[in-house]
Amino acid sequence: MNIILLGPPGAGKGTQATRLVEHHGMRQLSTGDMLRAAVKAQTPVGLKAKAIMDRGELVSDEVVSALIDAELTAMGDHVGAIFDGYPRTAPQAGQLDEILAGHGRKLDHVIELEVDEDALVDRITGRFTCANCGEGYHDRYKLPAVEGVCDRCGSTEFKRRPDDNEETVRTRMAEYRAKTAPILPIYEARGIVSRVDGMAPIGEVTAAIEGILAKR
């Protein structure tokens, strides 16, 4: 199964993708994570992408699609893919079709997480992750069970993203509205879009997604 999780920054795509990975053994393909890894490793892609990401603008279509293609090549054909933060533009949607065809895959579901824009700044400025395993947390909505200790791996190191500040979030939301939301009709025309209330508690959102995946 191959699915796209679509929604603005902070909608909960990464949070839900992690849960689907755990429950279904699927693979999360997050272009944001791939780009952050490239920035950290100071690869040519990372060196170019850093300033763009810090401004909250979009990295070029060719660069992110190449990252996705390489990742699909590296993973087994039988493993399902969860696209998180990709595609983000109409050209990327076209490139994804070609890439999937090249790997003998097809898209099964596009799941749109619907959220109030007002909540997103709050969600993103409160976001932090475990520096060791990447588990996601929030200052108010999802704190570790034991303060300062990761629920999943026990690490006491956490980190925050440099682009998770209010000014950059506003640019990222504008990019989403202008370039990403318009790709939904492409998938609506194929009858594969489902909508989920992303404002519900995390477990309820997961249950709603599970319900959609169980239908087919």
Ligand code: ADP
């Ligand atoms: P995205 O990957 O779409 O940018 P995340 O999954 O990182 O979003 O979620 C953004 C922040 O909101 C995180 O701190 C996460 O813990 C929190 N969060 C995610 N889903 C919910 C939810 N349903 N209710 C409240 N907080 C949530």
Ligand code: AMP
């Ligand atoms: P994310 O982790 O999805 O919030 O992405 C963080 C940043 O990485 C974005 O603000 C963009 O600068 C860049 N990025 C991630 N995915 C893409 C994509 N599919 N297309 C273009 N830029 C991307």
